[in-house]
Amino acid sequence: xxxxxxxxxxxxxxxxxxxxxxxxxxxxxxxxxxxxxxxxxxxxxxxxxxxxxxxxxxxxxxxxxxxxxxxxxxxxxxxxxxxxxxxxxxxxxxxxxxxxxxxxxxxxxxxxxxxxxxxxxxxxxxxxxxxxxxxxxxxxxxxxxxxxxxxxxxxxxxxxxxxxxxxxxxxxxxxxxxxxxxxxxxxxxxxxxxxxxxxxxxxxxxxxxxxxxxxxxxxxxxxxxxxxxxxxxxxxxxxxxxxxxxxxxxxxxxxxxxxxxxxxxxxxxxxxxxxxxxxxxxxxxxxxxxxxxxxxxxxxxxxxxxxxxxxxxxxxxxxxxxxxxxxxxxxxxxxxxxxxxxxxxxxxxxxxxxxxxxxxxxxxxxxxxxxxxxxxxxxxxxxxxxxxxxxxxxxxxxxxxxxxxxxxxxxxxxx
Amino acid sequence: xxxxxxxxxxxxxxxxxxxxxxxxxxxxxxxxxxxxxxxxxxxxxxxxxxxxxxxxxxxxxxxxxxxxxxxxxxxxxxxxxxxxxxxxxxxxxxxxxxxxxxxxxxxxxxxxxxxxxxxxxxxxxxxxxxxxxxxxxxxxxxxxxxxxxxxxxxxxxxxxxxxxxxxxxxxxxxxxxxxxxxxxxxxxxxxxxxxxxxxxxxxxxxxxxxxxxxxxxxxxxxxxxxxxxxxxxxxxxxxxxxxxxxxxxxxxxxxxxxxxxxxxxxxxxxxxxxxxxxxxxxxxxxxxxxxxxx
Numbered sequence: 001x002x003x004x005x006x007x008x009x010x011x012x013x014x015x016x017x018x019x020x021x022x023x024x025x026x027x028x029x030x031x032x033x034x035x036x037x038x039x040x041x042x043x044x045x046x047x048x049x050x051x052x053x054x055x056x057x058x059x060x061x062x063x064x065x066x067x068x069x070x071x072x073x074x075x076x077x078x079x080x081x082x083x084x085x086x087x088x089x090x091x092x093x094x095x096x097x098x099x100x101x102x103x104x105x106x107x108x109x110x111x112x113x114x115x116x117x118x119x120x121x122x123x124x125x126x127x128x129x130x131x132x133x134x135x136x137x138x139x140x141x142x143x144x145x146x147x148x149x150x151x152x153x154x155x156x157x158x159x160x161x162x163x164x165x166x167x168x169x170x171x172x173x174x175x176x177x178x179x180x181x182x183x184x185x186x187x188x189x190x191x192x193x194x195x196x197x198x199x200x201x202x203x204x205x206x207x208x209x210x211x212x213x214x215x216x217x218x219x220x221x222x223x224x225x226x227x228x229x230x231x232x233x234x235x236x237x238x239x240x241x242x243x244x245x246x247x248x249x250x251x252x253x254x255x256x257x258x259x260x261x262x263x264x265x266x267x268x269x270x271x272x273x274x275x276x277x278x279x280x281x282x283x284x285x286x287x288x289x290x291x292x293x294x295x296x297x298x299x300x301x302x303x304x305x306x307x308x309x310x311x312x313x314x315x316x317x318x319x320x321x322x323x324x325x326x327x328x329x330x331x332x333x334x335x336x337x338x339x340x341x342x343x344x345x346x347x348x349x350x351x352x353x354x355x356x357x358x359x360x361x362x363x364x365x366x367x368x369x370x371x372x373x374x375x376x377x378x379x380x381x382x383x384x385x386x387x388x389x390x391x392x393x394x395x396x397x398x399x400x401x402x403x404x405x406x407x408x409x410x411x412x413x414x415x
Numbered sequence: 416x417x418x419x420x421x422x423x424x425x426x427x428x429x430x431x432x433x434x435x436x437x438x439x440x441x442x443x444x445x446x447x448x449x450x451x452x453x454x455x456x457x458x459x460x461x462x463x464x465x466x467x468x469x470x471x472x473x474x475x476x477x478x479x480x481x482x483x484x485x486x487x488x489x490x491x492x493x494x495x496x497x498x499x500x501x502x503x504x505x506x507x508x509x510x511x512x513x514x515x516x517x518x519x520x521x522x523x524x525x526x527x528x529x530x531x532x533x534x535x536x537x538x539x540x541x542x543x544x545x546x547x548x549x550x551x552x553x554x555x556x557x558x559x560x561x562x563x564x565x566x567x568x569x570x571x572x573x574x575x576x577x578x579x580x581x582x583x584x585x586x587x588x589x590x591x592x593x594x595x596x597x598x599x600x601x602x603x604x605x606x607x608x609x610x611x612x613x614x615x616x617x618x619x620x621x622x623x624x625x626x627x628x629x630x631x632x633x634x635x636x637x638x639x640x641x642x643x644x645x646x647x648x649x650x651x652x653x654x655x656x657x658x659x660x661x662x663x664x665x666x667x668x669x670x671x672x673x674x675x676x677x678x679x680x681x682x683x684x685x686x687x688x689x690x691x692x693x694x695x696x697x698x699x700x701x702x703x704x705x706x707x708x709x
């Protein structure tokens with residue numbers, strides 16, 4: 001198996017593989033890190049073209065569609081059925097499984113390291129402004145940021161132009177479309193339309209907050225990432241993945257009190273489920289029946305609640321099945337620090353039944369689209385473009401990407 | 416009897432050139448051929464079909480404002496880094512050639528930056544230039560508007576130019592020093608006896624005599640700046656802020672490997688190859704005329 005995680009997370013994958021190898025005698029899995037999600041994807045493509053691919057490869061969320069439209073994979077359900085495993089497919093948390101399923105809801109890959117975006121807040125700082133709960137709406141967020149600023153905090157909120165929490169997750173929980181055709185689920189001719197939704201308003205208020213000194217940009221080029229700025233208590237709020245929960249806990253300033261909450265909604269909006277992020281495990285074509293048997297055994301192993309507990313304890317990722325979550329709850333995993341708060345990620349994913357706009361995003365060239373939007377946001381915050389102009393031009397360029405993608409896969413239907 | 420190394424059989428000669436031909440074929444003609452093919456088709460990343468689209472990919476590339484921006488930025492980058500690294504390299508080489516105090520040590524030390532791989536150099540420079548954490552943060556504390564490469568595109572561009580030139584100046588230094596030392600001492604001594612000062616000797620004797628090296632360095636540094644800049648851009652800026660440092664080679668990497676638009680990236684790399692050929696042609700056509708090979 002090839003994966004894209006490195007450092008501590010990469011070691012954690014290695015331990016999962018080791019546990020599998022020790023749990024049985026018939027198969028041995030070799031897990032190799034490719035250095036990053038991008039590299040795992042590029043190398044898997046190169047290897048597949050040369051017919052030297054691994055049996056399993058970990059592909060990140062934005063790489064899902066290209067693989068889905070290819071003939072390079074063995075669908076997850078088919079693999080398990082062929083090898084005689086009975087899996088309760090309804091056990092998967094719907095917001096997670098829908099992202100990796102075909103139009104009929106049948107899983108194509110196995111959700112592995114899953115996360116969602118959360119609102120991180122510094123309890124000490126919020127205590128100073130008389131708040132004991134995290135803000136629930138954007139209005140409350142901005143009010144709190146103002147109060148924090150008045151209370152003398154230099155950096156109330158850290159932000160890094162990342163589109164994942166602010167555009168993708170935020171649109172989902174407010175039930176706003178990102179693209180037509182059910183965010184692309186109903187066809188490759190979908191159009192990107194974030195310039196026509198309330199996403200524009202969110203960016204406008206964020207920009208205003210930035211102008212008022214309530215939001216500070218934190219990227220590696222400025223010297224600290226948002227996670228670092230939040231962990232050392234320089235900044236009091238950030239939007240980031242639940243997967244950073246562990247990192248913040250390990251690197252935080254001693255005695256700092258902090259917590260996570262669900263992302264804020266717009267005022268008067270009923271909260272919908274957030275989207276899953278992270279990556280899933282795909283089985284590639286061109287291997288022997290014996291190798292597929294081993295792969296199926298591995299998937300069966302990681303789907304066990306005990307594996308979920310191990311994985312989520314070791315990393316910040318969340319369990320992907322209801323039984324895994326229930327098992328972890330029963331074990332008291334979520335009752336105390338440092339894991340307390342992570343159950344909110346599941347609550348966020350389960351906030352509502354999955355709607356047409358919250359099951360996921362199926363847009364081609366999504367890595368480029370994210371970049372276009374990020375570039376536009378950078379321009380907007382550097383006062384080089386107005387909020388509308390910036391977003392409009394990013395949408396226009398993104399649609400060109402989508403049309404090219406549609407043409408590349410002319411005649412292909414979404415499975 | 417005439418002594419000449421000739422091969423009686425054709426096959427022996429062929430065997431001698433075979434490894435080289437194989438290398439060039441595997442690492443140049445084959446990939447270039449594949450890129451050329453992809454540039455005229457729409458290639459699906461996981462295989463399974465590609466459709467002939469003629470010049471569509473090229474049309475798209477040239478219709479893209481961002482692409483022209485990236486050509487423009489690459490040219491700025493090429494001329495700025497060539498000027499900066501060659502002048503620094505030349506200056507240091509002249510100083511070392513004059514055997515100033517401690518020159519033996521400097522001769523070794525100045526070469527080191529070239530041995531540092533680009534991403535490592537970039538990482539160090541990213542820290543130096545980081546407005547909130549690095550050495551520059553001290554200046555930024557006093558004058559907040561002075562430096563912010565994370566938001567100001569010009570600052571970011573300056574940053575990668577400095578980093579690249581630092582590394583490349585070392586390369587220029589080696590070549591210039593070698594060229595300077597190849598000048599016969601007698602010529603310089605004669606000039607000195609005639610009463611020519613240091614600067615005069617540099618201007619009238621040394622510089623004219625090293626023009627071939629100068630020209631060679633110019634061609635090499637411009638071509639290299641189109642390709643070698645990748646590691647630095649990737650580590651320091653990711654092409655940002657808002658495409659301000661997106662050079663041609665980085666755009667190819669991003670569109671192709673990250674965005675999986677293989678055909679668009681293939682078309683871009685063909686264009687890049689043509690740009691480099693044209694640039695080199697012009698340099699040979701117009702600048703080489705003024706070079707005197709002794």
